[in-house]
Amino acid sequence: MANLLIPxxxxxxxxxxxxxxxxxxxxxxxxxxxxxxxxxxIAEIAGELKDSLRVVFRHFPLAxxxxxxxxxxxxxxxAGCQGRFWEMLDLLYQDNAKLDKDSLLRSAxxxxxxxxxxxRELDGQVYKDRVRADFxxxxxxxxxxxxxxxINGEKYNGAYEFDALVAALLKASRRT
Amino acid sequence: MMAETLVSPILGPGEPAPRFTLPSVPGESVRLVDYxxxxxxxxxxxxxxxxxxxxQLDVYNELLPEFxxxxxxxxxxxxxxxxxxxxxxxxxxxxxxxxxxxxxRGEVGRxxxxxxxxxxxxxxxxxxxxxxxIIRWSHLSPHRSIVPGADGILTALESLPESTxxxx
Numbered sequence: 001m002a003n004l005l006i007p008x009x010x011x012x013x014x015x016x017x018x019x020x021x022x023x024x025x026x027x028x029x030x031x032x033x034x035x036x037x038x039x040x041x042i043a044e045i046a047g048e049l050k051d052s053l054r055v056v057f058r059h060f061p062l063a064x065x066x067x068x069x070x071x072x073x074x075x076x077x078x079a080g081c082q083g084r085f086w087e088m089l090d091l092l093y094q095d096n097a098k099l100d101k102d103s104l105l106r107s108a109x110x111x112x113x114x115x116x117x118x119x120r121e122l123d124g125q126v127y128k129d130r131v132r133a134d135f136x137x138x139x140x141x142x143x144x145x146x147x148x149x150x151i152n153g154e155k156y157n158g159a160y161e162f163d164a165l166v167a168a169l170l171k172a173s174r175r176t
Numbered sequence: 177m178m179a180e181t182l183v184s185p186i187l188g189p190g191e192p193a194p195r196f197t198l199p200s201v202p203g204e205s206v207r208l209v210d211y212x213x214x215x216x217x218x219x220x221x222x223x224x225x226x227x228x229x230x231x232q233l234d235v236y237n238e239l240l241p242e243f244x245x246x247x248x249x250x251x252x253x254x255x256x257x258x259x260x261x262x263x264x265x266x267x268x269x270x271x272x273x274x275x276x277x278x279x280x281r282g283e284v285g286r287x288x289x290x291x292x293x294x295x296x297x298x299x300x301x302x303x304x305x306x307x308x309x310i311i312r313w314s315h316l317s318p319h320r321s322i323v324p325g326a327d328g329i330l331t332a333l334e335s336l337p338e339s340t341x342x343x344x
Contacts (some may be wrong), residue, residue: 002325032230062230064237064269139239144325145231157322 002142002155008056013085016046016054021176022169025056025150027138030073030092031066031099035147038160039093045165052173057089059134060146068099070131075104077127078118079111087111152176186289186301186316193218193305194287198275199258206251206273208309215248215336217329218303220290222320224256224264224274232300232323237270239326246333248304255281255297290316300324304332312336 008014008023026042028035046055059076061069072092079088091107092099101122108118121127138148142155149156149165151172158164187193193216197207208216221232236243236250243250250272256264261274277284277291282298285291290301300317302324313332317324 002327005327029230034228062234062238064271065230065234135238136242139235139326139330142325142327144235144323145228 004150004153004155005141006137007153008054012056012058013080014054014056015086017051018054020052020054022049022052022173023054023056023152024165024169025058025153027058027060027134027141027143027146027148029059029061029066029069029146030076031069031096032062032146033096034160036093036096038147039089041160041162041165043090044162045169048166049169053169057085058138059131060138060143060148061131061135062146070128071101071122072096072099072104073131073134074125074127075108075118075122077130078121079108079113081121081127082113082117084108084111084113088113186299186314187287187303187311188314189312191311193303193309193311194284195309196284196287198253198277198284200273200275201262202258206275208251211249211251212305212307212309214307215246215333215338216303216305216309217243217248217250217333218288218305219250219252220285220288220298220301220303221252221254222295222297222300223254224260232325233270234268235326236329237268237272239330240271242330243333246330246336247307247338248333251275253277253284253298255285255291302329304329304336306336307338 004025042055046053059073061073063070076085076088079085088107088111091110109115151168156168158168195208197205200206233252253275255277257278258276261276265274282291285298290298292299300320302315303311304313306312315324315328
Protein backbone atom coordinates (compact mmCIF):
# COMPACT_ATOMS: atom_id res chain seq x y z
CA MET A 1 0.00 0.00 0.00
CA ALA A 2 1.55 3.27 -1.07
CA ASN A 3 2.01 5.79 1.67
CA LEU A 4 2.30 9.53 1.79
CA LEU A 5 6.00 10.15 1.93
CA ILE A 6 6.01 13.79 2.98
CA PRO A 7 3.74 14.25 6.00
CA UNK A 8 1.40 17.19 6.18
CA UNK A 9 3.14 20.22 7.62
CA UNK A 10 2.46 23.93 8.15
CA UNK A 11 3.78 24.50 4.65
CA UNK A 12 0.74 22.70 3.19
CA UNK A 13 -2.59 24.25 2.22
CA UNK A 14 -5.02 22.77 4.71
CA UNK A 15 -8.66 23.36 5.53
CA UNK A 16 -9.95 22.07 8.86
CA UNK A 17 -8.43 21.52 12.28
CA UNK A 18 -4.79 20.52 12.47
CA UNK A 19 -5.75 17.93 15.09
CA UNK A 20 -8.67 16.48 13.12
CA UNK A 21 -8.79 12.68 13.43
CA UNK A 22 -8.95 12.41 9.66
CA UNK A 23 -6.69 14.04 7.09
CA UNK A 24 -7.48 13.78 3.40
CA UNK A 25 -4.62 14.80 1.13
CA UNK A 26 -5.48 15.38 -2.49
CA UNK A 27 -2.95 15.61 -5.30
CA UNK A 28 -4.69 17.46 -8.12
CA UNK A 29 -4.15 18.82 -11.61
CA UNK A 30 -6.16 21.99 -12.20
CA UNK A 31 -6.95 21.12 -15.80
CA UNK A 32 -7.99 17.54 -15.08
CA UNK A 33 -11.74 17.00 -15.54
CA UNK A 34 -11.84 14.24 -12.92
CA UNK A 35 -10.32 16.59 -10.37
CA UNK A 36 -12.91 19.24 -11.19
CA UNK A 37 -15.71 16.70 -10.80
CA UNK A 38 -14.52 15.43 -7.44
CA UNK A 39 -13.90 18.91 -6.01
CA UNK A 40 -17.52 19.63 -4.98
CA UNK A 41 -17.75 16.09 -3.59
CA ILE A 42 -14.83 16.80 -1.28
CA ALA A 43 -16.50 20.03 -0.23
CA GLU A 44 -19.69 18.11 0.54
CA ILE A 45 -17.78 15.54 2.58
CA ALA A 46 -16.02 18.31 4.49
CA GLY A 47 -19.42 19.81 5.22
CA GLU A 48 -20.62 16.47 6.58
CA LEU A 49 -17.58 15.53 8.66
CA LYS A 50 -16.92 19.04 9.91
CA ASP A 51 -14.13 19.16 12.52
CA SER A 52 -13.34 15.47 12.10
CA LEU A 53 -11.73 16.19 8.76
CA ARG A 54 -8.77 18.22 7.57
CA VAL A 55 -8.45 18.54 3.79
CA VAL A 56 -5.06 19.23 2.21
CA PHE A 57 -4.35 20.08 -1.41
CA ARG A 58 -1.06 19.50 -3.18
CA HIS A 59 -0.24 20.16 -6.81
CA PHE A 60 0.21 17.42 -9.39
CA PRO A 61 0.12 19.18 -12.75
CA LEU A 62 0.61 16.96 -15.78
CA ALA A 63 1.87 19.84 -17.87
CA UNK A 64 2.63 17.86 -21.01
CA UNK A 65 -0.96 16.69 -21.12
CA UNK A 66 -2.59 19.84 -19.74
CA UNK A 67 -0.81 22.96 -21.00
CA UNK A 68 -2.52 25.32 -18.53
CA UNK A 69 -2.09 23.15 -15.46
CA UNK A 70 1.31 24.44 -14.41
CA UNK A 71 0.44 28.13 -14.58
CA UNK A 72 -2.86 27.48 -12.84
CA UNK A 73 -0.99 25.73 -10.03
CA UNK A 74 1.40 28.66 -9.71
CA UNK A 75 -1.57 31.05 -9.72
CA UNK A 76 -3.06 29.07 -6.84
CA UNK A 77 0.16 29.43 -4.90
CA UNK A 78 0.28 33.16 -5.60
CA ALA A 79 -3.29 33.49 -4.33
CA GLY A 80 -2.41 31.27 -1.40
CA CYS A 81 0.47 33.51 -0.44
CA GLN A 82 -2.17 36.19 0.10
CA GLY A 83 -4.42 33.87 2.09
CA ARG A 84 -6.86 33.27 -0.77
CA PHE A 85 -5.88 29.68 -1.70
CA TRP A 86 -9.21 27.94 -1.15
CA GLU A 87 -11.25 30.73 -2.71
CA MET A 88 -9.05 30.55 -5.79
CA LEU A 89 -9.23 26.73 -5.90
CA ASP A 90 -13.03 26.85 -5.83
CA LEU A 91 -13.10 29.46 -8.59
CA LEU A 92 -10.68 27.62 -10.86
CA TYR A 93 -12.42 24.26 -10.51
CA GLN A 94 -15.80 25.87 -11.22
CA ASP A 95 -14.79 26.30 -14.83
CA ASN A 96 -11.51 24.51 -15.36
CA ALA A 97 -11.88 24.57 -19.12
CA LYS A 98 -10.83 28.22 -18.84
CA LEU A 99 -7.37 28.31 -17.31
CA ASP A 100 -5.52 30.54 -19.75
CA LYS A 101 -3.67 33.46 -18.22
CA ASP A 102 -6.49 35.96 -18.69
CA SER A 103 -8.93 33.61 -17.00
CA LEU A 104 -6.50 33.13 -14.13
CA LEU A 105 -6.22 36.87 -13.69
CA ARG A 106 -10.01 37.23 -13.72
CA SER A 107 -10.34 34.53 -11.08
CA ALA A 108 -7.64 36.14 -8.98
CA UNK A 109 -9.56 39.40 -9.11
CA UNK A 110 -12.73 37.59 -8.01
CA UNK A 111 -10.73 36.00 -5.19
CA UNK A 112 -9.83 39.54 -4.13
CA UNK A 113 -6.06 39.24 -4.23
CA UNK A 114 -3.71 42.17 -4.62
CA UNK A 115 -3.40 42.01 -8.42
CA UNK A 116 -0.10 43.86 -8.62
CA UNK A 117 1.62 41.37 -6.32
CA UNK A 118 -0.19 38.43 -7.88
CA UNK A 119 0.78 39.35 -11.44
CA ARG A 120 4.36 40.12 -10.49
CA GLU A 121 4.75 36.75 -8.78
CA LEU A 122 3.05 34.82 -11.56
CA ASP A 123 5.17 36.47 -14.25
CA GLY A 124 8.28 35.93 -12.15
CA GLN A 125 7.50 32.20 -11.80
CA VAL A 126 8.03 32.61 -8.08
CA TYR A 127 6.14 29.41 -7.26
CA LYS A 128 7.40 27.20 -10.07
CA ASP A 129 9.74 25.24 -7.80
CA ARG A 130 7.16 24.92 -5.06
CA VAL A 131 4.70 23.37 -7.49
CA ARG A 132 7.35 20.98 -8.81
CA ALA A 133 8.23 20.00 -5.25
CA ASP A 134 4.58 19.12 -4.60
CA PHE A 135 4.52 17.10 -7.81
CA UNK A 136 7.65 15.16 -6.91
CA UNK A 137 6.37 14.50 -3.40
CA UNK A 138 3.34 12.93 -5.03
CA UNK A 139 5.52 10.89 -7.36
CA UNK A 140 7.56 9.60 -4.43
CA UNK A 141 4.34 8.66 -2.66
CA UNK A 142 3.26 6.50 -5.60
CA UNK A 143 0.76 8.86 -7.23
CA UNK A 144 0.04 7.47 -10.71
CA UNK A 145 -2.73 9.78 -11.90
CA UNK A 146 -5.09 12.50 -10.80
CA UNK A 147 -6.86 13.01 -8.58
CA UNK A 148 -5.01 10.97 -5.98
CA UNK A 149 -6.10 10.78 -2.38
CA UNK A 150 -4.39 9.75 0.82
CA ILE A 151 -6.47 9.15 3.94
CA ASN A 152 -4.38 9.49 7.07
CA GLY A 153 -1.32 8.88 4.92
CA GLU A 154 -2.60 5.76 3.17
CA LYS A 155 -3.35 5.81 -0.54
CA TYR A 156 -7.04 5.60 -1.39
CA ASN A 157 -7.74 3.38 -4.40
CA GLY A 158 -11.53 3.52 -4.49
CA ALA A 159 -14.03 5.44 -6.58
CA TYR A 160 -14.16 9.24 -6.65
CA GLU A 161 -17.67 9.20 -5.32
CA PHE A 162 -19.25 10.51 -2.16
CA ASP A 163 -20.28 7.16 -0.68
CA ALA A 164 -17.03 5.38 -1.37
CA LEU A 165 -14.90 8.23 -0.02
CA VAL A 166 -17.01 8.64 3.10
CA ALA A 167 -16.91 4.90 3.74
CA ALA A 168 -13.13 4.89 3.48
CA LEU A 169 -12.85 7.92 5.76
CA LEU A 170 -15.12 6.36 8.38
CA LYS A 171 -13.15 3.13 8.23
CA ALA A 172 -9.94 5.08 8.78
CA SER A 173 -11.49 6.96 11.70
CA ARG A 174 -12.24 3.67 13.44
CA ARG A 175 -8.55 2.77 13.20
CA THR A 176 -7.36 5.94 14.97
CA MET B 177 -10.07 -15.43 -7.35
CA MET B 178 -10.23 -13.04 -10.29
CA ALA B 179 -9.89 -14.49 -13.76
CA GLU B 180 -6.82 -12.38 -14.18
CA THR B 181 -4.60 -14.56 -11.98
CA LEU B 182 -0.93 -14.00 -12.55
CA VAL B 183 0.45 -17.36 -13.60
CA SER B 184 3.87 -16.54 -14.95
CA PRO B 185 6.38 -14.50 -13.03
CA ILE B 186 8.01 -11.56 -14.71
CA LEU B 187 11.74 -11.48 -15.22
CA GLY B 188 13.64 -10.27 -12.19
CA PRO B 189 16.86 -8.70 -11.00
CA GLY B 190 20.03 -10.23 -12.41
CA GLU B 191 18.42 -11.60 -15.55
CA PRO B 192 19.49 -10.20 -18.90
CA ALA B 193 16.72 -8.26 -20.59
CA PRO B 194 15.61 -10.06 -23.75
CA ARG B 195 16.61 -8.05 -26.78
CA PHE B 196 13.90 -7.05 -29.21
CA THR B 197 13.11 -4.94 -32.24
CA LEU B 198 9.63 -3.47 -32.35
CA PRO B 199 7.90 -0.96 -34.62
CA SER B 200 7.22 2.41 -33.06
CA VAL B 201 5.69 4.68 -35.70
CA PRO B 202 4.89 3.85 -39.31
CA GLY B 203 8.19 3.18 -41.06
CA GLU B 204 10.34 3.08 -37.93
CA SER B 205 11.51 0.45 -35.49
CA VAL B 206 13.23 0.58 -32.15
CA ARG B 207 15.92 -1.89 -31.17
CA LEU B 208 16.52 -2.35 -27.45
CA VAL B 209 20.20 -2.91 -28.18
CA ASP B 210 20.47 0.73 -29.34
CA TYR B 211 19.33 1.83 -25.90
CA UNK B 212 21.80 -0.31 -23.99
CA UNK B 213 24.76 1.70 -22.72
CA UNK B 214 22.57 3.81 -20.43
CA UNK B 215 19.87 2.71 -18.01
CA UNK B 216 16.54 1.83 -19.61
CA UNK B 217 13.02 1.89 -18.19
CA UNK B 218 10.65 -0.59 -19.85
CA UNK B 219 6.95 -0.07 -19.26
CA UNK B 220 4.59 -2.86 -20.32
CA UNK B 221 1.02 -1.63 -20.26
CA UNK B 222 -2.30 -3.15 -21.36
CA UNK B 223 -3.60 -0.81 -24.03
CA UNK B 224 -3.66 2.68 -25.46
CA UNK B 225 -6.58 5.02 -24.80
CA UNK B 226 -7.07 4.42 -21.11
CA UNK B 227 -10.18 6.26 -19.94
CA UNK B 228 -8.32 8.23 -17.30
CA UNK B 229 -7.31 11.64 -18.47
CA UNK B 230 -3.93 11.56 -16.86
CA UNK B 231 -2.41 8.38 -15.59
CA GLN B 232 0.61 6.12 -15.67
CA LEU B 233 2.18 7.11 -18.98
CA ASP B 234 1.31 10.77 -18.47
CA VAL B 235 3.14 10.72 -15.14
CA TYR B 236 6.20 9.09 -16.70
CA ASN B 237 6.04 11.62 -19.54
CA GLU B 238 6.15 14.40 -16.96
CA LEU B 239 9.18 12.82 -15.29
CA LEU B 240 11.37 12.47 -18.36
CA PRO B 241 13.69 15.25 -17.14
CA GLU B 242 14.17 13.44 -13.83
CA PHE B 243 14.76 10.13 -15.60
CA UNK B 244 17.23 11.81 -17.97
CA UNK B 245 18.96 13.35 -15.00
CA UNK B 246 19.60 9.80 -13.82
CA UNK B 247 20.82 8.87 -17.31
CA UNK B 248 17.77 6.80 -18.18
CA UNK B 249 15.53 6.54 -21.20
CA UNK B 250 12.03 5.09 -21.32
CA UNK B 251 10.28 2.73 -23.72
CA UNK B 252 6.62 1.76 -23.39
CA UNK B 253 5.17 -1.40 -24.92
CA UNK B 254 1.64 -2.60 -25.59
CA UNK B 255 -0.03 -4.83 -28.17
CA UNK B 256 -1.62 -1.92 -30.00
CA UNK B 257 -0.85 -1.14 -33.62
CA UNK B 258 1.56 1.59 -34.66
CA UNK B 259 -1.45 3.61 -35.86
CA UNK B 260 -3.06 3.51 -32.44
CA UNK B 261 0.29 4.42 -30.88
CA UNK B 262 0.73 7.37 -33.22
CA UNK B 263 -2.68 8.79 -32.44
CA UNK B 264 -2.38 8.09 -28.71
CA UNK B 265 1.07 9.61 -28.49
CA UNK B 266 -0.04 12.75 -30.31
CA UNK B 267 -3.12 13.08 -28.14
CA UNK B 268 -1.10 12.84 -24.92
CA UNK B 269 1.99 14.66 -26.16
CA UNK B 270 4.34 11.82 -25.25
CA UNK B 271 8.06 12.35 -25.66
CA UNK B 272 9.10 8.71 -25.55
CA UNK B 273 8.49 5.82 -27.95
CA UNK B 274 5.42 3.62 -27.75
CA UNK B 275 6.34 0.22 -29.16
CA UNK B 276 3.94 -2.09 -30.92
CA UNK B 277 4.14 -5.70 -29.73
CA UNK B 278 1.53 -6.59 -32.30
CA UNK B 279 2.88 -9.06 -34.80
CA UNK B 280 3.00 -11.67 -33.41
CA ARG B 281 0.88 -10.33 -30.61
CA GLY B 282 2.55 -10.23 -27.22
CA GLU B 283 5.75 -11.97 -28.30
CA VAL B 284 8.05 -9.57 -26.46
CA GLY B 285 5.65 -9.27 -23.53
CA ARG B 286 5.76 -13.04 -23.14
CA UNK B 287 9.55 -13.02 -23.02
CA UNK B 288 9.39 -10.64 -20.08
CA UNK B 289 6.52 -12.51 -18.42
CA UNK B 290 4.25 -9.50 -18.84
CA UNK B 291 1.75 -10.73 -21.45
CA UNK B 292 -1.44 -12.53 -20.47
CA UNK B 293 -2.59 -14.82 -23.26
CA UNK B 294 -6.15 -15.17 -21.98
CA UNK B 295 -6.74 -11.44 -21.95
CA UNK B 296 -4.65 -10.84 -25.06
CA UNK B 297 -2.82 -7.95 -23.45
CA UNK B 298 -0.04 -7.03 -21.05
CA UNK B 299 -0.26 -6.73 -17.35
CA UNK B 300 1.24 -3.55 -15.95
CA UNK B 301 4.88 -4.42 -15.52
CA UNK B 302 7.94 -2.24 -15.06
CA UNK B 303 11.60 -3.04 -15.58
CA UNK B 304 14.72 -1.00 -14.91
CA UNK B 305 17.77 -2.16 -16.85
CA UNK B 306 21.30 -1.10 -16.05
CA UNK B 307 23.62 0.23 -18.74
CA UNK B 308 24.58 -3.33 -19.67
CA UNK B 309 21.01 -4.40 -20.28
CA ILE B 310 20.68 -6.45 -17.10
CA ILE B 311 17.39 -6.16 -15.24
CA ARG B 312 18.09 -4.57 -11.87
CA TRP B 313 14.49 -4.05 -10.72
CA SER B 314 11.09 -5.15 -11.85
CA HIS B 315 7.54 -4.77 -10.64
CA LEU B 316 4.29 -6.45 -11.60
CA SER B 317 1.07 -4.77 -10.59
CA PRO B 318 -1.21 -7.31 -8.89
CA HIS B 319 -4.17 -6.18 -11.00
CA ARG B 320 -4.52 -4.04 -14.10
CA SER B 321 -6.66 -1.60 -12.18
CA ILE B 322 -3.79 -0.89 -9.80
CA VAL B 323 -1.69 1.57 -11.70
CA PRO B 324 1.94 1.82 -10.58
CA GLY B 325 3.53 5.20 -10.20
CA ALA B 326 7.14 6.17 -10.70
CA ASP B 327 8.45 5.88 -7.16
CA GLY B 328 9.82 2.37 -7.68
CA ILE B 329 11.45 3.38 -10.95
CA LEU B 330 13.18 6.39 -9.41
CA THR B 331 14.43 4.43 -6.42
CA ALA B 332 15.73 1.67 -8.71
CA LEU B 333 17.53 4.15 -10.96
CA GLU B 334 19.07 5.90 -7.97
CA SER B 335 20.35 2.56 -6.70
CA LEU B 336 22.22 1.77 -9.89
CA PRO B 337 25.96 2.13 -9.37
CA GLU B 338 26.26 4.08 -12.60
CA SER B 339 23.48 6.54 -11.84
CA THR B 340 24.44 10.15 -12.03
CA UNK B 341 22.69 13.40 -11.55
CA UNK B 342 20.55 14.91 -8.82
CA UNK B 343 18.41 12.87 -6.51
CA UNK B 344 14.83 14.10 -7.05
